[in-house]
Amino acid sequence: MNELLDTKHIIESLLFVADEPLSPKRLSELIEVDVATVKNIVETLKEEYRALDRGFQIRQVAGGYRFFTHPANAEYVEKLILAWDGRRLTQAALETLSIIAYRQPITKITIGTIRGVNSEGVVGSLIDKGLILETGREKSPGQPMIFGTTKLFLERFGLNSIKDLPPLEEFEPDDTTKSSIEKQLYSEEIVEEEDKEGEIKDDGTPSESDG
C-alpha cells in the first residue's frame, strides 16, 4: 500500500517535470511497475485534482499524459505566458489541415486539387507551425513529397490519436447545400425556368421569387 503511494508520488513528479506527453508505457519503464498500475494511478490523480479543485489537471493527448492549467484560468495564464502562435489559424489553414489529417499521407498537388487553389503557401506555414511534416516521397513519377500531421498537431488539438477525429462522413454537406450548389451551377437553365414560372404566376400559382 505504502509502495503504491510512493509510486503515485513519483508519477506525479515525472508528469510535472516532463516537457511532452508521457505514455503509460514510458512511465511504466521509468518506475518499473506495470502499465495497468500506471493507468490506475493516473486516474486516481486526475480524480484527486478534480475533487480538490486544483488549478491544474492531467489530460491524455498524443498518446500520453500531460499537465495542463485549469481552463477557467486561461485569461490569467495568458497574461503571463506567450500564447502559441498557431492559435490563430486562418480558415484556409484549418481547411488544409483537415485535408491532410483525413487524407494523409498526401501530396501538395492533391491538396491543391481538392481546394481548387495552389496550397504551397498554406502548407509551408503549417510546417513552420509544426503541425504537419514531410513524411516521405510518393512512389510515382516525379516522386512528390508527401505530408502528414505531427504529434504536436495531436497535442494542440487535444487528440489522443488521429483516430479520435470524427469520421469525415459526418461533414458531408446537407441536401440543401448540395442542391444549392447544383442549382447555382445550372443557373442558366434556372433563369429560363423562372421566366416560365413568371408566366404561370398569372394563373394564381404562388411563385418563389429568385434569391
Place this chain on the structure above:
Amino acid sequence: MNELLDTKHIIESLLFVADEPLSPKRLSELIEVDVATVKNIVETLKEEYRALDRGFQIRQVAGGYRFFTHPANAEYVEKLILAWDGRRLTQAALETLSIIAYRQPITKITIGTIRGVNSEGVVGSLIDKGLILETGREKSPGQPMIFGTTKLFLERFGLNSIKDLPPLEEFEPDDTTKSSIEKQLYSEEIVEEEDKEGEIKDDGTPSESDG
C-alpha cells in the same frame, strides 16, 4: 470566501505554468489582489501540498515562488531528463540563441514568430545558463521584455563584441525555391514565350527567353 478560493485557484495555475519565479508583487498585479493575500494563499498552497504529500512543492527562491519536484523523487526525475531527446533540445536552444544573437534586442514574441513555435521554455533555459538576459522593455503596447546576449556569451565564443559575429551571407535561395519564385512571378509570360518558341523552333533557331 469563495473569492479567496478562486484566487487560490488562479495563483496555483500561474505558479504552475510560470517559466521563472513569480514575486508576490507580480502575482498581486496579475490578479489584482493585495500582496498580503497573495502571501497567505501561497502559504496555504505550500501547506496543502505538504499535508497531501504531493510530488511537487512550492519554494521561495530569489525572485519569488517557484514550483519544484519533491526532492524524494530526484532519482526518477534525473532518469527522465537524461532520456530526453537531446537533439530536439539542442536544436531548439541553438536556433533561439542564434536568433537572439543576430536580432537583439528582441522580444519572445518575435523569436516565436521567426521560429514558428512558442519559445518560452527555451528562452528560460538560456537565461538559466547565463547566455542571454533581459535587457529592457520594448516601447510598444504591453511593453514586452526584450532580450540580448550576455558577456558570458561573448566569452564562450571568444568574441570582443557582438559585431564580431560572422556577417550573414547573401541570401541565396536553393533551386526549388528559385523556380517556385519564378513560377509565381512570371507564370504567364512563360506560357507566352513557350508559344513563341514553338514558332521559332521550325527555323531551328534556338531561342533565349529573358524574363
Place this chain on the structure above:
Amino acid sequence: MSYTVKLEIFEGPFDLLLNLISKHKLDIYDIPIGEITDQYLDYLEKIDELDLEIASEFLLVAATLLEIKSAGLLPREEKLSDVEDLSAFEKRELLIARLIEYKKFKNAGQSLGARIESHNKFYERNAAVEPEFQDLLPDFLIGISTEDLRDIFEKIQKRQSLRLIDSSHIATIPISIESKLEEITELLRLEPRQSFREMTIAATGRDEVVATFLALLELYKKGVISLNQATTFGDIEIEAEESLDLLKDPFI
C-alpha cells in the same frame, strides 16, 4: 486580446465559389467584383487595427476574383488534362462533385477550428528544467562555433523566406518582389523612418504599389521593420529595426 478573426476569409476559387453560391445566389458567370470588394472593405473597417495577415489575404481574394472572371471556372492544371475533352455538361458535373468534396473538408476544418478553440484554454506546463537538474541537459554549446550559429540563423531565415507571400494568384506582377525588397531595404538604411505614401509616391502604377506593400509585409514578417497605422486607411509608418543592418542584402 480582441482578435476577432471571425471573418470568413477565403483564399481560393472553390471557397470563393461556395461563398458566392451560399451568400449571394449569383450566377457565377457574372461575379460582381465591385460588390465583393466593398464587402471586404467593410470587414476591414470593422477591425480595430489593420491586421496585415487579413489585408494580404484580401489581396489574394481580389486577385483570385479577377483570375476566375478572366480565366473561367476550372483550375488551370485541369485544362491540360483530359478535362478538355469533356462536354460542358460533364465539366459541370465534375465541378459539382469537386465542390461537394471540398465542402466536406471545409466543414471538417470548421470542426477542427472549434476543437482548437476549446483546447486553447488549456496551457501545458512548459517551464525550463529546475536549476538542480540543469547540468543533466546536454551541453548544446560543445563544438559550436560562431559560424555554426550564423549557419543556423541563415537556415531559419531561408525556412521563413519561402513563405514569401503566396503570390500565385497575382500572376503577373512585372515588378519582382525581390527587387522591391532590395530597394526598400536600401532606402530604409539611408532613412530609417518612412511613410508608405512617400515610398509609393513615384510608383509607376498600382502593381508597383502592390509589390511595395508585399515587400513590406515580408520585411515585417522577418521582424526587421515595424509598421504602424494610426487610423484605418491612414498612412502607414515604416520604421527600420536595428536588425535590418544585420541583413546583408538578404534577398538577392
